[in-house]
Amino acid sequence: MKRKWEATLKQIEERASQYERTPLSSVYRPRLSKPEEPPSIWKLFHRQTQAFNFVKSCKEEVHVFALECRVGDGQRIYLVTTYAQLWFYYKSRRNLLHCYEVIPENAVCKLYFDLEFNKLANPGADGKKMVALLIEHVSKALQEFYRVNCSTEDVLNLDSSTEEKFSRHLIFQLRDVAFKDNIHVGNFVRKILQPAFHLIASEDDDMTPETTGLEFTRFSETSSEQGTCFSKMSTDHDVGEGWTSNSEKLGRLGSAQQSSPDLSFLIVKNDMGEKRLFVDLGVYTRNRNFRLYKSSKIGKYVALEVAEDNRFFPIQSKNISKENQYFLSSLVSNVRFSDALRILTCDVPQSKQRIQCLNHTSTSVETIEGFQCSPYPEIDQFVLSLVNKNGIKGGIRRWNYFFPEELLVYDICKYRWCENIGRAHRSNNIMILVDLKNEVWYQKCHDPVCKAENFKSDCYPLPAEVCLLFLLKEEEEFATDTAANAETEGPREPSASVSSKGACPDADWDNGIDDTYILEAAEDAELADAAENSLPVYSGVDEIPDELLIEVLQE
Structure with a gap:
């Protein structure tokens, strides 16, 4: 009995020594297969907007997928993960049976x-x-x-x-x-x-x-x-x-x-x-x-x-x-940027109205059709500051957004200075590429010689005020301030016409409320209904469900 106890104690001491040499992480992060691979990302959100905001704040190349929850009610939750991570669990076809690419x-x-x-x-x-x-x-x-x-x-x-x-x-x-x-x-x-x-x-x-x-x-x-x-x-x-x-x-x-x-x-x-x-x-x-x-x-x-x-x-x-x-x-949105990639467009009737090429001044640098601000107007303005210097008033001819890499590609007009040759090209335009994940920008150009050399300028840091984390924080603060102001304001008295007729006039009805707020209110109602009906709640900070991990490992 004593000998058996000594053997057990020795095993415990060896195990303790092993953990001292290679301590466990304070937070469990599941990995795909190899220890040297980066931690997995597997986040679930009730709202699509929250999922996309998380993607913007994430340095890894992640994507948004929708998962159907329950028959009949159209309820969906939104998963943020990488293509490789999703496929690792998806390929067994025992879980994640009703998935959608967003x-x-x-x-x-x-x-x-x-x-x-x-x-x-x-x-x-x-x-x-x-x-x-x-x-x-x-x-x-x-x-x-x-x-x-x-x-x-x-x-x-x-x-x-x-x-x-x-x-x-x-x-x-x-x-x-x-x-x-x-x-x-x-x-x-x-x-x-x-x-x-x-x-x-x-x-x-x-x-x-x-x-x-x-x-x-x-x-x-x-x-x-x-x-x-x-x-x-x-x-x-x-x-x-x-x-x-x-x-x-x-x-x-x-x-x-x-x-x-x-x-x-x-x-x-x-x-x-x-x-x-x-x-x-x-x-x-x-x-x-x-x-x-x-x-x-x-x-x-x-x-x-x-x-x-x-x-x-x-x-x-x-x-x-x-x-x-x-x-x-x-995957429809699985498109990566390359110098050889051609981007096709087909415009709607409204684009027939000629608009100005984006520039700092009110005068037009070049008139184009069908191109407006990118999803990040602050970054647009930063890019404009790069191409408006030394007496040259450049502008943004068009932009394209590559979601997998969180890359904004700006096609520049009227500004042709190229870092590769140290001067302006005579006829060929340049591109400014903004890497939103790594918070840097760099220059490439359309010149055949530069493209043959696969030229890419040095990477330069983005100003803090146009980085995604800063912009997201500003949005959150604005939303918080708006909510606080709404709470402090007293209830508005209905107008005489409304109280007397019991209906809103057209001017009051069409008050410019953003559809986004309406959608979020509808989502809130769905969440409340789901809570009442005991729908499983997935937190935005959850990792891969243990049940799913166990089932995959048992295979």
């Missing part, structure tokens, strides 16, 4: 489609043929308007059809090409589907809101110039020959619509027998939730899988499995 507002993204129709209401419809014809039509439009080559081999085709419903997702894997954001994607889709809208309208005098006014959507005059700004330097001759004749191209489009193409295959009937499009136009909105590859809708059991007629095959890698490659390819 396509960030203003972020560069891929061209994508959501297609569906009711099989019972459309007994003669051949879904596979319709998909093939749509891809062919889109490929022709990409070539005509942007000189972009595309074929079936460049389209990831995902299927979640059932006996009652035909359902597909198409994600275009264009080589070194992406759209400015999903709003521009939506404009492009509506533009190229105009013949189908006209066909529905010709058969129905009562045009629906979905079809009215869409024929006036137009491609930006600078859309293709925008498209070439990261791939090759466009000379004035190139731009003039290819893209200042935009009205001529639109004229050709109008004549083409009268004779061709025939898009009658896109018109289907819904459950009520009403005609509608095969293409869902509701998926091109801000911060859109788009279902992930291998996920199903909650309450359903059919997940998005690679379709039988899919012709896209990702490039194989030794370190990444084929399934993981499909997963990464299916």
